[in-house]
Amino acid sequence: MSVHATAAKAGWLARALNAIEVVGNKLPDPAVLFAMLMAVVWLVSWALSGVSFNEIDPRSGQAIEIKNLLAPVALTDFIAKLVNTFVTFPPLGVVLVAMLGLGVAEYTGFINAGLRSILAVTPKFLLTPVLVAVGVLSHVAVDAGYVLVIPLGAVIFYAAGRHPLAGIAAAFAGVSGGFSATFFVPSSLDPLLAGLTQVAARLSSDPAAANIVINPLNNFFFTTASTFLVVLIGWVLTDKFIEPRLKATAVDGDPADLPKMDALQASERKGLRWATVAMLASLALLVLSVLPETSAWRSPTNGQLTHSSAPLMQSIVAIIFIFFLIPGVVYGYVAGTVSNHRDIVKGMSQAMSGMGYYIVMAFFCAQFIYAFGQSNLGALMAIKGAIWLKEMSFPMGFTLVGIVLLTSSVNLLVGSASAKWALIGAVMVPMLMELGVSPDLTQAAYRVGDSSTNIITPLLPYFPLIVVFCRKYVKSTGIGTLIALMLPYSIAMLVLWTSFLLGFWAFDIPLGIGSTYTYPAAG
DSSP: OOHHHHHHHHHHHHHHHHHHHHHHHTSOOHHHHHHHHHHHHHHHHHHHTTOOOOOBOTTTSSBOOOOOTTSHHHHHHHHHTHHHHHHTOHHHHHHHHHHHHHHHHHHHTHHHHHHHHHHTTSOGGGHHHHHHHHHHHGGGGTTHHHHHHHHHHHHHHHHTTSOHHHHHHHHHIIIIITTTOOSSSOOTHHHHHHHHHHHHHTTSSOGGGGGOOOOTTTTHHHHHHHHHHHHHHHHHHIIIIIHHHGGGSOOOSOGGGSOOOOOOOHHHHHHHHHHHHHHHHHHHHHHHHHSSTTOTTSOTTTOOSSSTTSHHHHTHHHHHHHHHHHHHHHHHHHHTSOOSHHHHHHHHHHHHHTTHHHHHHHHHHHHHHHHHHHHTHHHHHHHHHHHHHHHHTOOHHHHHHHHHHHHHHHHTTOOOHHHHHHHHHHHHHHHHHHTTBOHHHHHHHHHHHHHHTGGGOTTSTTHHHHHHHHHTTOTTOOHHHHHHHHHHHHHHHHHHHHHHHHHHHHTTOOOSTTOOSBSSOOO
């Protein structure tokens, strides 16, 4: 392809994304949009509540029914649970608690000084791949990457003289777009999905499937190799397309709130040294308390540290809070940026004041997600899609693509990876086993589709938070801005990651430990 043809193609794509951004930003405010979508769900649930469906809900074993959310009992139940739905909204506590510690570290200047010292020795051309890789690695800490890596991506890019939204995009691509990639270290998602896959596989009509065992690391080789693909996609797109497109987008945030890139002063260097010592000492104490086989941090059921029942995994957000609070306080006192405890509380208060808009959006987002889940509309769509895929009886390669596309489509409506797989997997895994597709391969295809569209769905619980992060730098940021920013990553991952999986299958490269491609296993 000629240089002129490439430029013309890039220009066409840029215009298309600009159109998406304009249209998307003309949508109502995200909080109002969630309220409107909830009203639509109510109306659709009322319209379909009297319709009989033959599809079986794997969760109950009964024919699936759409629940009428406008029925008096459903409405009163919704209102009675409204407060609880909001306060138990999973991302809410994660975000607010983590931001308390980060707020102190930012207020005292610890984060800014630390990033300036790192940038002084880091080549600029490596910032993007390192940021994307850190985003992928953050999955070990469950959802910590959303509240830690993504905002720091903006700070790092801005401090390096690059566009902060490009930093957010690169970090978001690693944290959420690469959610199913693993950087040599298993994530908490691996045993969770494998457990659901095993339950689904045992639903098969084949008597031999009753005792099937799925290894938690059945996709480990594939997801580890996928890390390099995700990093490469994030690196190339960010540097060659996303950031050049953002040149016309002015950074108009409050200058007082934006990071500075001045040389470190003597007091800052001293504060940074002691803060680093404090952070390393905290880390050492944590490691020493984790290592013993009788450690209270381990799972009470199997003694593992990475199991979802392990107190360590359940304390990730609290640990982030402490790991930024302690060095933030130490830095403030040593560097002289704070003088007493009231300044520390002020830093926390400022962090919370900046989260006001997110809290409003989270309220309406939580209500919509609850209503959509109660209606069973998402379940109906997923089950119908899986059955259609079986009835088509495509060749293996086309079936894999179909799994990815079905998952990526359902992912636009159902955010939780585990809830989605519990629903889709219970239908898809046993169905595809009848077609000779192993549960391991079905799960791998699901993970590709699930990750690829995470970054473009406003129904992702953390999506409103990313909009808030963007608005710190570009005040006009809306849903359309973020979708247009992330759509190239989503399309590239969907195409290239699916091709990557097909390559694994075509060359019979093991997906993971104890995995197979066919059912029953060949040989």
